[in-house]
Amino acid sequence: xxxxxxxxxxxxxxxxxxAAELRKLFxxxxxxxxxxxxSPGSGxxxxxxxxxxxxxxxxxxxxxxxxIQTDNDAVRIAKTxxxxxxxxxxxxCHLEAEMIRRALVNFDLKSTDLxxxxxxxxxxxxxxxxxxxxxRVAVISTTEGDDKPLKYPAMFRSADVMVINKMDLLPYxxxxxxxxxxxxxxxxxxxxxxxxxxxxGEGLNEWANFVKNFAHLIVSGV
Amino acid sequence: xxxxxxxxxxxxxxxxxxAAELRKLFxxxxxxxxxxxxSPGSGxxxxxxxxxxxxxxxxxxxxxxxxIQTDNDAVRIAKTxxxxxxxxxxxxCHLEAEMIRRALVNFDLKSTDLxxxxxxxxxxxxxxxxxxxxxRVAVISTTEGDDKPLKYPAMFRSADVMVINKMDLLPYxxxxxxxxxxxxxxxxxxxxxxxxxxxxGEGLNEWANFVKNFAHLIVSGV
Numbered sequence: 012x013x014x015x016x017x018x019x020x021x022x023x024x025x026x027x028x029x030a031a032e033l034r035k036l037f038x039x040x041x042x043x044x045x046x047x048x049x050s051p052g053s054g055x056x057x058x059x060x061x062x063x064x065x066x067x068x069x070x071x072x073x074x075x076x077x078x079i080q081t082d083n084d085a086v087r088i089a090k091t092x093x094x095x096x097x098x099x100x101x102x103x104c105h106l107e108a109e110m111i112r113r114a115l116v117n118f119d120l121k122s123t124d125l126x127x128x129x130x131x132x133x134x135x136x137x138x139x140x141x142x143x144x145x146x147r148v149a150v151i152s153t154t155e156g157d158d159k160p161l162k163y164p165a166m167f168r169s170a171d172v173m174v175i176n177k178m179d180l181l182p183y184x185x186x187x188x189x190x191x192x193x194x195x196x197x198x199x200x201x202x203x204x205x206x207x208x209x210x211x212g213e214g215l216n217e218w219a220n221f222v223k224n225f226a227h228l229i230v231s232g233v
Numbered sequence: 234x235x236x237x238x239x240x241x242x243x244x245x246x247x248x249x250x251x252a253a254e255l256r257k258l259f260x261x262x263x264x265x266x267x268x269x270x271x272s273p274g275s276g277x278x279x280x281x282x283x284x285x286x287x288x289x290x291x292x293x294x295x296x297x298x299x300x301i302q303t304d305n306d307a308v309r310i311a312k313t314x315x316x317x318x319x320x321x322x323x324x325x326c327h328l329e330a331e332m333i334r335r336a337l338v339n340f341d342l343k344s345t346d347l348x349x350x351x352x353x354x355x356x357x358x359x360x361x362x363x364x365x366x367x368x369r370v371a372v373i374s375t376t377e378g379d380d381k382p383l384k385y386p387a388m389f390r391s392a393d394v395m396v397i398n399k400m401d402l403l404p405y406x407x408x409x410x411x412x413x414x415x416x417x418x419x420x421x422x423x424x425x426x427x428x429x430x431x432x433x434g435e436g437l438n439e440w441a442n443f444v445k446n447f448a449h450l451i452v453s454g455v
Contacts, residue, residue: 018240050272050273050274050354050377051272051356051377051378051381051384051385052272052374052376052377052378052381078384079357079384079385079386079387080383080384080385080386081380081383081384083380083383083384102387104326104355104357104358131357132272132356132384132385133326133355133356133357133358134273134354134355135301135326135353135355135358136326136355136357136358152274152376154274154374154376154399154402155272155273155274156273156274158303158305159273159274161302161303161305162273162300162301162302162303162305162354163273163301163302163354164301164302165301165324177376179405180376180402180405180406183401183402183405183432184402210405
């Protein structure tokens, strides 16, 4: 096992070095980069579908989709008119900085304000892989249970924001918004919390404004 | 990367050897073993909570809970009166045969008919790790989207059964039961499909009967 741990550490440390290089590049090019993580089916793609139209009025955006198989998500995003590139990991359970580096040839960073990376749906492995992002967004849906931050602590400890999605389904579940908030903040007192529903539109303006503010902070170089 | 692949292959092959040994042991001891896999929050623990009472009238059952952190699920199962052992993987994104081997000291296999393993909530990594089980059950909830079998093919290809859970939420989602069935069967034509709701009780008898039949086949040595 010690051999395995050493190799994993090497892979992680190689990823960290490359992520730091990407972060430097993104800063130089003034590109705001957001890494969206969640369980499968929490609604990351729907959140983007619903808000890319409004976001792209003020920002030049690119999207990188990460999936094990299929280009379903890229097809959905392409319909919004925003440039999108699909990474198919072919089995790998997370995106790595090297995959992002290779995907960047598909974007003109000089004219991009905001690069959104939608990670593989997995609450475990993506938490350990820095992609050079400036903002990590963990999406959780109200049908997943309010204990998830405690059960998947690395993800919620490393996230800047927790988006509680599918608020429209709240009345039909035992999900307790206060409890999930407490659970997330017990791990990460600085975490910001937004509540959204892609069906009713609840919170979508707040989410779009939040993303705009993040991008403007980076693009204006504040 | 080739070094990494070789090491991963070694880990998998070591796991396969150990899983084969476990399978032999389970056959000798006539223990039916079921490995439950799903996304976080699909309702694996709730399915067990709702049906262990009925199942344990006819069967002597043990449960192994796999989680990265917390013993929340073991606490929930213990309330049903069924013996349960919690494996905390401490970061690992899946259970491995070696973890199961070590956990077995907590059970008297000679007097156990059915051992239920609830895997870490992760639709990716657990698919590659045989635990010596006789039945692999993939649980998907109606809120996760009907495209999930295509996006996480290894899991649905390796499963014997797909349980579509949270059927009570179906009217509030775009989930198409026929479509998810088609998607799963396109990967795995032999997969059996059950539909359940832990809130309304829909399909719970069928689920319990299915598990009983599986256990009786093994225990009676047919």
